[in-house]
Amino acid sequence: MKKETVMDNAQLLERGYRFGQELLAWNSHDNKRQMPWKGEKDPYKIWLSEIMLQQTRVEQGLPYFEKFIAAYPTIRQLADAPDQEVFKLWEGLGYYSRCRNLLATARYIAYELDGIFPNKYEDILALKGVGPYTAAAIASFAYNLHHAVLDGNVYRVLSRIHGIGTPTDSAVGKNLFTTLAQAQLPDGKAAAYNQGIMDFGATVCKPLPECSTCFFADDCVAFQTGRQLALPIKEKQLQVSDRFFFYLVLEHEGKVAVRQRQAKDIWLDLFEFLLIETPEPASWQLVAAELEHAWGLSPESYQRVGTRYVVKQRLTHQLVHLSFERLALNHTIELPQLQWADKAALENFPFPKAIKEYVLAEL
């Protein structure tokens, strides 16, 4: 009901049309933002860049894009790469399910679709790791199909120019802005408009906006009513919980024991050391007891070497407290999913950022 109330507003639609025309002019003459994939028509490169930029700043994702294109110039080369090699290239970029889905989709296109990237919106949307935003981005940039992108920039721009206070992180808000974004997409200009509105949101209509340089300030409802800093509205506040990871870095004859995370949890598919997780900060006594109880490692079977290494890693919903303790074993042991790697070979394993930093600093 609310959606129709807004969409039936002729004033809003007219404002949206005017914004589209002025945005296209701005994009042609005043948009100075440059990115290596801008104007790119190779769907592989567009797809790769869009996956990498999900919830990721351009400056952070750009070096990864360059690395991937250098290593895998074509989608078939990506499809043929070993998992661990690709994860190693993705290491540090975060949201590692993107990497898993990237590989699955590359192999699907290379071998099920004979290397031909889909060119219909519904087929693009069906790809693993591709949602409404990425499908619209690929469809418009590669094929100029009439699909409007809706990302954080677009939410911000639309909520401000129209003065819409409906929370963008609500179901109602998502439907409303999806409909509105599509409704004001200029005919035949999907690629330029989509690129323009995201650049506009990133360089002018930023969280802290530069309204004095904005071409639309005179028509912007938020600016005219002094609400540009209050929009968009988000209603949900995220909860951050503490977790305590105690890593036992087992060493024997120049080798280190590592294993791959397999649970549906943070850092799925990445590597780590033998882990004891506790609900509260753990004392060495507690860890030593667990070490003996769970894996039969008595205090006589190892020596503590080096110093305790402690670090905190903040994730979106968690604050992980990591402790590392090096243990030199008298005898090697066999544990499920545990593999002994040469220290020099650790650089081939993809680790979470905090563990990689530990490896570089201490091993």
Place this chain on the structure above:
DNA sequence: CACTCGTGGAA
């Protein structure tokens, strides 16, 4: 569908 999945930079 509410919740979860990293990391880095800015305010």
Place this chain on the structure above:
DNA sequence: TTTCCAAGAGT
């Protein structure tokens, strides 16, 4: 220091 949030998607 803490908080926000950035070219979102999967479940």
